[in-house]
Amino acid sequence: MTKITTFTLWGCLALLATFTASALSAPPKNKDETPPPLLSPEKVADYIHAIIEADRKFYTAQVVNRMQERGIVKATEHWENEGTLPLPAQFLKHSGQVVAENGSGIRYRLISLWPINQQNGPATPFERKALETLADNPAEPYRGIVTSGKKRYFQAIYADRAVSAACVSCHNQHPLSPKRDFRMSDIMGGIAITIPVE
């Protein structure tokens, strides 16, 4: 069962990676012919966000919830040791890791003002500002150009809600969680998508 779920997971990840890669590498291929209209980074970030959201939503609803309801396998934090499924947030985080390791340049991760893991706090003042803004206006992503030394990146941060009961219960119960009064559909943080700008 563990094998199957792992397989499913890797399947999903591979699917996501393919989508992402094709979305990003498609424009240069048609360079020789009539130059296609350039996509704005905002659009690219929207597309990617849609894919990330869809993947996690499907995973949450059709894998985690279904398996849990049937009593087959649960999703837990230490899924490697316990023969269980990764939590939806871990699914997103690890798929982001895989995408990053693919070397395509695009990165995305979950950030929050109340992270269980300190590394998932806002890394920059821009991100902090974004999270604070999104708390008031979750509908519109917070976008901007940020720099690291001489490098420039486009960053779009989308509000992220509690998509399942597992998210809420885990964050409300985890000993390292700074905030423990989440409810379903509350804004728990954001998905930060970073695209290098040449």
Next chain:
Amino acid sequence: MTTAGSPPVRPSRWGLKGKLIVSMLLVGVVPLLTGLLLAFFQGSREIREVSGESFKALAIEAARKLDLLVGEEVARTSRIAADPVIVAEMERQRDARHDLPEEERQRRAAQKRDKWEAKDPATVKAITDNPLARLLREYYSGSSTELDQMLPHVVRAATQMLYITDLDGHLVAALTAKPPYDNGHYAWWKGAYNNGVGLLFIEDLYFDERSDTYVFSISLPIMDSLRYETVGVLHRVIDAKAFFSPSTHPIRFGKTGHVMLIDSRGIVMSCPILPTGVRIADPDLIPLVTPREPGWVQAPSDGHGGTSKSIIGFSPLPETSRATNGSIDEGAWHTFVWQSSEELFAPIQHLFTWMSVFGSLAVVLLAALGSFAAGRIVTPVRKLQSAARAIGRGELREPIAVKTGDELEELAEEINRMNSQLERAFAGLTSQVELKSQEVRILEQSTDQILDAVPSPIFMVDHQGAVHYMNRASREAFDLQEAKPESGNLYDLLHLPAGARDRLKRELAILGNGQGRERRTPATRTALARDPLVPGGGEDEADRRELQVGNAVYRYEWFSLPARPGEEARLGLVLRNATDESRLQEQLIEAEKKGSLGVLTAGIGHELNNPLFGILGLGEAIQHEPDSEQIKQYAKDIVQHGKRMAGIIRDFAGVTRADTGDRRCSVDLARLLDSALRLVQQSMGEWEIEVEKRYGSLPPINAVGEELLQAFVNVILNAAQAMKGKGRLTITVEQGPVLLQITIQDSGPGISKSHLLKIFDPFFTTKQQGQGSGLGLTIARRLLMKNGGHIRMESTPGQGASCIITFPIPQDAARTEGKG
């Protein structure tokens, strides 16, 4: 009865008592031992289960504790890696990489490396005393941390090296001069750099020569300010023993129970007993205790050099294991909770010891009680046993005294009752036996007296001819007063000649085989069918049932005697002195012969008279007859009469010719019968008998003609006399396949059944005195038998009688007939 005096001796007197004790022991001990063993095994099992579960829980708890310890260390290190000063410096260095061409950078790096390896003070200072190094030192000493997050002393002591490398793996800043300059080829560096993405990398235990101790390392990527990509690697080398022992060593339970930390290769990272860095002795144990999920196991060895069965609890460090060697698939760290088996199972061992002691006590107690109880049961049983033996000998006088108040007492009473009944029964039986013995004695005496009273000698012999008994007559007759009956066999006692001896032996053998009556050899048949009237002498001497003992002739008969059970059947031999009898008979037969000669002579005289008177008359007539023709006629008649007389005389000569021995020759039966008929006719005064002859084809038979003639004369004469000279006589001769049968049937009054049986007996006659001697048929039978024939008489009173004479047909004659 023969064993009454000596009861069978058994090797041991423990029979019933021993069995009873053993039974009681079995009944008591088997459930006891079963219970004890079950308790022991169940106890062991439960101790194992409980210990295993608690070891598992302890392992999980220890794993969580160690996980937090490592986690905190990682967090502290990551705070260094996330320091904005360091991040900014590393971003700057990243950007500066593009200012110089590749070759120039490598040349400078090589130069710097050489200087660093040579401990060039300027270079060492440049690396260990630059702003980043100073920052590291601040973190290390704790002055750079927040006030409420004091760096524990132990972490400082445990940290062997702490340094920063750039994107080429070159040393950028370090606390000491110990770290190597080039790090890019290390697994930890590649793992933490992770192609610029960055990943926490916790390295497994290894021996670090620069630190001269077993260490593990934490490597963290230094991410740029956006956490977008890696700009450097922060590496921390930690002394494993110093780091973990404060956490693992205090966890002790019992004398030997403790927690240790191993990696997935089975190498000890921290253990209160084993030194850090050694591998677990038993390689088979490692896969048992390093699965990904916590648990406990009953292992064949304890991982500490012992080979006894051990209960081991284990658990991986959940968070740390994710980062060991880059991922959980590359290795994990595990806690290992163990307690020595001796200590673990000590309670159950004590229990077992005490159970054994109590069990032994119980066995002894059971044996003692069993012996006592068995004694109570066995003593009366022995009493009963000796009583039964006494009854067997017939010596039980006193009633058995068993007062146990249970079935044994009832049994004793039963035996007493049985004994008295037996005594009564035996008393009756004894008197009866005496009575019967008396009867037997009387019977024996009477038999002896009867046998002694019999004038004939009687012997009883077995089949070997040994004499077992002889009566007085035999003792007297054979002058055997002195000889004991058992002393010899019959032949010696009687001084028999060899021929008689062989005959008796043969007869004994035949009778002994039980075939005496059914299968008789021709010799025996002759002997048994012997006509006692045949005078002695001649070739029949050997076949006769007669014995010549001394001067006396004895006729003898065998009779069989019932055999006693288990003994050979005996035979009785009765002898009858026939010396006088046979002499008398011979005289009688001779007289009869002469008597009948007289009758015949008278008859012949009468027959001869008629022709003689005829001749005389004719002679006188011739004297007075002138006619010569007439004279010739008379002379012819005289010749006729003379011929007739000659025939009569010839016939007469045939009857009276003296016995001249065996002159057997082929004889014609028809001629003999005709001669006999004529003789009888001539001897009878009146003859009004109608004779019918039915002769078939008659083969000649081998016989003495004169003897057959006399036999036929006697038979026909008998028939004619029975018919008193009137009636019908039918003579039939038939030839069967083996026998020639002559039937002479008369129409006389017949013979009554009682007379029929005696008809051939000597001197038996129904005629008036002077008419017949009563020997006619006897002689006829004797003569016929002598010539191989057989005669019998059949009659129905009132319808005449038939005399049937049979001869065996000679084989050659029969064959000739068959061919002809």
